[in-house]
Amino acid sequence: MSKYNDYIYDTIASVSPRVAEILGNEMNRQEENCELIASENFVSDAILAAVGSCFTNKYAEGYPTSRYSGREGRYYGGTQNVDELEEYCCNKWREVFNTDYHVNVQPHSGSQANFAAYMSVLNPGDTILSMSLENGAHLTHGSSVNFSGKLFNMVFYDVDKNGTIDYFNLAQKIAIYNPKLILAGASAYPRIIDFKKIRNLIDGVSDKYYRPRPYFMVDMAHIAGLVAAGDHPSPFGLADIITTTTHKTLRGPRGGLIFCKPELAKKVDGAVFPFAQGGPLEHVIAGKAIAAEEACTPAYKEYIHQVVRNSKAMCDKFIELGYDITTGGTDNHLFLIDFSKTHPNLTGKMVQDELDKHNITLNKNCVPNEKRSPVQASGVRIGTAAMTTKGYKEQYFIDKAIEIDNIISHL
Template sequence: MVRSNHIEQTDPKVHAAVRDERRRQEESLGLIASENHVSEAVLEAQGSVLTNKYAEGYPGSRYYGGCEHVDTVEQLAIDRAKELFNAAHANVQPHSGTQANMGVYFAVLDPGDRILSLDLTHGGHLSHGHDVNFSGQFYEVEQYGVEPNNGRIDYDSLANHATEFDPDIIVSGSSAYPREFDYERIHEIAADVGAYHLADIAHVTGLIAAGIHTNPVGDADFVTASTHKTIRAGRGGLILTTEEFSEQINKAIFPGSQGGPLMHNIAGKAVGFKEALTPEFTEYAEQVVANAETLATTFSERGLSLVSGGTDKHYVLVDLRDSHPDVTGSDAEECLHTVGITVNKNTVPGETRSPFTTSGIRVGTPSLTTRGFTQSEMETVGNAIVDVIEHSEDRDVLEDVSTLVDRLCEKYPIYD
């Protein structure tokens, strides 16, 4: 991986923080669903001299000279993204999934237009229209939710909502909805009311690239993605669309909402996409889902309530209110952190607590699967999580789990 001896000489404080963060990652179990560990090749690409190059514009049409080599890199990223997702057009310049969503909105919506999206507390995302985000400030937003009896989307109810609200765009996608979306049905609903359909696949990008999760390309007008969650291509965003909308999307990203692209990040995307085209990546993605299913089974057998009863994806959403009503999501997150297990507190459907407190936790498998964990290790980790939640004041239990974490981290290093 990229070494930091030059950082140490120039800025010891930053060097120490980087060193400590590497140690934290190596010596703890990361179960945050939106995180992963990229390969050393991706690290090298993102830490390369491409960070020095300005390249406003697109391959073959730049506003700066000297772009012949970054053109090669960006075109590789574009071509590989199109191959991975069977897409006619790919824009690899967004700095994040949120900026990818911004690009779509800016391409086809006017201020005051209407967005219909999944409620944040039901698993949606800030960039789908929350009032603290630009998307909720520029546009009129209504949100659909999951059914209280089963934690799943009722598509007939969504169709009725769309008819009543008459949105300009319907967003499918989530940050904490554990089930697959019916992209085809949502596209039909959007077509019936004359709306665009944006499928935000930020969390399931890698599962779709591997062919084990439904691909919305062809069933959505626009597909946006993150490149650092279930796909290990470094931090960034991606937009996929048809040739019909390609020019609008490109203009909405540059010059519409971004300046010079981060060419070192695009290089990381190119390398990560190449890795995702291999059979080994398909095996990895299959293991990610198998590991999440094992977590779901383990938690259920230990008495934890899961939103929707399980998962189709790479994470489970635990609702602590039934099994441990006095334990908040932040309580669980903090206690697990003390033994070297990292999860994130998360809102759940029907949430009554603050987003800084929450009633649930989200537990994901991409990072540990990258380290080599399979079902047997995930069962062990799942039981350890429940042990900590149930015995957060028992020092012996916490010490035993901490020892277990140390042993697993030593057995499954991230970088040799």
């Protein structure tokens, strides 16, 4: 690992040898393992330093005073520096996505960003139309064990026999259920999501039935880096609310962001604080600001282009080796292998656990028409963002596909 990691280890070891021991084990795991979990990445030393900085000491409930004219700002004194930091962070993220949307950088996670986004425009019991978990959506998109499934009336649009979004079915569901919010985005969907088509479907159905237009929300947590680099169509200008994490393909600290059209700014900010959260994590916001700076560089955009090339190369190799790939391929940074037809006796958990023994890390994942529980699952999800950060290119991922195939053949 980096010299900064060594510094962190030595500093901790001088106070807590036990924590340092555990940290050292994790440092070694990250150094030695092939990391293929699609939602993980490796941040820069500058981001690590920011997240471990003195900003962690500052309480700053509320927002910079300048955010709303005449509105009381923070609930604590001594916030002049975090005010400046937070405004700078907001401006940099608007630059990343070339947008005039309002942005809130305070959400502690993607899940809390989604919770606040829902509650900014919805009431409990309102209907949300979303992709289902087994078809690639996130837990916060309506799972029955999550707040989204417990607080809202969740209905789901389908995928076709190939596992791709069925836009005709989506239009039908809009007409049938008259949802107050329509959600696009996923955590395990390997294809381009046509945000413009969804926007047109929403407008078309609303006009046909003389209904108020539902809110259009996009959770771009997985593909945000691709949107920033131009490798995926942008939801800006189309969606009313956009949420994302700052880790994954954005390669920043663990946290969330909410973007919204300016007219929704006060509702979104109020839903984050005081409704959903207390004080923001200013040390993480410092890391988010640096991540935004990094995402504005040509080097970052080339990194994302390589992520996509690596994903396609690895996916194509698995297809050549005879595996069933959900949707038949990938357009982004991840893909899913479905074992239900080619390896019916294997579960995703079995493959995940066995690969762990070989220092290859990925995660089990549900597949379309899943017959097993999410605990076992019938597939695995593979992503290329983390190992691309380490500098690997297509041939490395092709070789790893061959190695994984060899391991699976002995299960």
